[in-house]
Amino acid sequence: MSAILNIEGLRICYEGRDVLKDLSLEVSGGEIVALMGPSGVGKSTALRAVAALQAFDEGRIVVDGFTLLPGPVQPESRLVPLRRSVGFVFQAHALFEHLTARENVTLALRHVWKKNPVEADQTATRLLEALDVAPRAAAWPRQLSGGEAQRVAIARALAPDPRLLLMDEPTAALDPARRSALSATLRNLAAQGRALLVATHDADFARAADRVVTLPSGR
């Protein structure tokens, strides 16, 4: 299967210091790749560069045919194809605090992807059910447990049906039982043909991945 994400020779400097250097990797549909390494080696930075939240200095990133090049981050108006292809689950979940779990999932469907409310609701229900968090659909983010909030965040990222899902330290706030459940969830998502790139420093969790790319700690 052809690669959905292709990173070649990625280099990111910050204040004259290399945060990330010469990172190359590919992730294909149906594949889970774990990006490993201790805290501070640039795992999150790499994910942010793929999601065009972060400029990079050298290399090339191609997501589902859309190419990102070194230089400042492009304006959002030029990033529409990338936004459609990439979902991002943040470490802190970053749910919209003023919206319920369901509204967190439907907001982009309605206002970015112009689905009608009924369609958006159906998609949200389906995703929340699949992620086993449907009973909490009417809850506010602050009322959710860490595991529930993460599943709502995954549902929100999956709502536009992206081909690549980026996850930053997904096991950080989970107990062991939840971790294995999460592995199963990710496996399911991959089975639907998605590419998953997961930044983690959790070696046990990384074993569930198809492939592990380890970033060197010293630079």
Added chain:
Amino acid sequence: MIAASFLLIALAQGAGADSTVLVWGGDAEGGAPFVEADPANPSRVRGFDVEIAERIARGLGRRSARFIQVQWSSIDQSVERGDFDIGMSGVEDTPARRAQHAVTLPYFEFREVLAVRPQDQGRIQGLADLRGHRVATLGATIAYDILLAARDSTGLIPVSYDDDVHPYTDLLSGRVDAVLLDHIIAQRALRRLGGAAFVILPREAATGHYVGVLARTNPALRDSVDAALREAMGDGSLEQILRRWDVWDASQGALFERVLRGAAMTQAARAPATAIAAYLPSLARAAAVTLAVSFLSMALAVLVGLGLASARVYGAVWLRAAATIYVEVVRGTPLLLQLFVIYYGLAAVVRLPAFLAAVLALGLNYAAYEAEIYRGALQAVSKAQLEAARTLGFSEMQILRLIRGPQALRFALAPMTNDFVALLKDSALVSVITVVELTKQTSIFATNVGSWVIPGVLCAVVYLAMSLPLARLARRLERRWGGNAA
């Protein structure tokens, strides 16, 4: 330390109790020819009231007279507090004052005269010709009461000032169409502005008298002052003083004669209950003005504040700098100064009506505070949420409208309500540019009935009636939104 405190207390008591000095209070601000700072030595005062006070002191056998500065509208309250022995400087003889305080014999007769622009001289001969026109005067005076009565009978619009200088400059600039004030004030303004600047109409609207006012509990001193005044009228020294200040005329001679003959000078005081009832409609009108000024100013403050906050959060470097300078300058200077600058300072360029100037000054001032609230609220929405929104494909505008704005509004709501309550109270300041709002009306009311107790309580009740529902509304909204916006 303790010894020093005792010394201070002894000094403070000594100041009030020195029986060899007559302590008198008056307002030297724009106070010629009554009392003003001496141009040759601004630490001293001069004026006919100054010389009359000295003459009274001599008559009482005191060594000298010492002047204490007090705001003109507070002379009555201040003398009752014991700040000085006698209040002078154009204090008018009114029934209410006689009912509340110990008042001396009248020592000067003034005429309430109308001043108009030269070109209006043919059209306007008296108050009856001023229907629909704005007529200026000092607040809490006989002239103001005459204008209030004329508002009901002839339909003119009274405009109250805190000083007797700006009514005439505003007459020239066209903000008002006539000024009703004491003839010596009008004549002084005419000298200051040039002899042809305006015309003083010959027909007086009323006559009145200046008196000294003493504490109600001090009738003995008042009687001694009366004796001293009679003596000064009899020996010609009072006439000399008035001639020296160029305010002597035949009516003063007639007044002295009546006083020395012992003729009664005053009308019966209005009963306090009727006085209070008479002021209730004005109080309600003033409360409406306070509400209107406050709501319009707040609306302006919110709009401008949003613009400034957006400039500070989203703007280019120069825009951020400009917004920051605005916020710092406005927050760093007194609102009172801004009111004066907008109303009087800009008058040469644009002559804003008082109400509009009040709304502009308050609105633009509070905009700086609102801007800081909104900026803080916008920045309180977590960066992670904004990035999550970007990865979902929202445009910057959509992020502001759907995610950042709604959350920021909830953060901003409580401080905004606090600001609005503060603005409601700060709106009292606009009385300095002739807008009669609740506090000003209360002060006029208090001066005229001679007590702050009932007017003060009424005023406080009205303010609370306006601010408490707002505070409750804010708490309710906070509770409703508190569950989902931390």
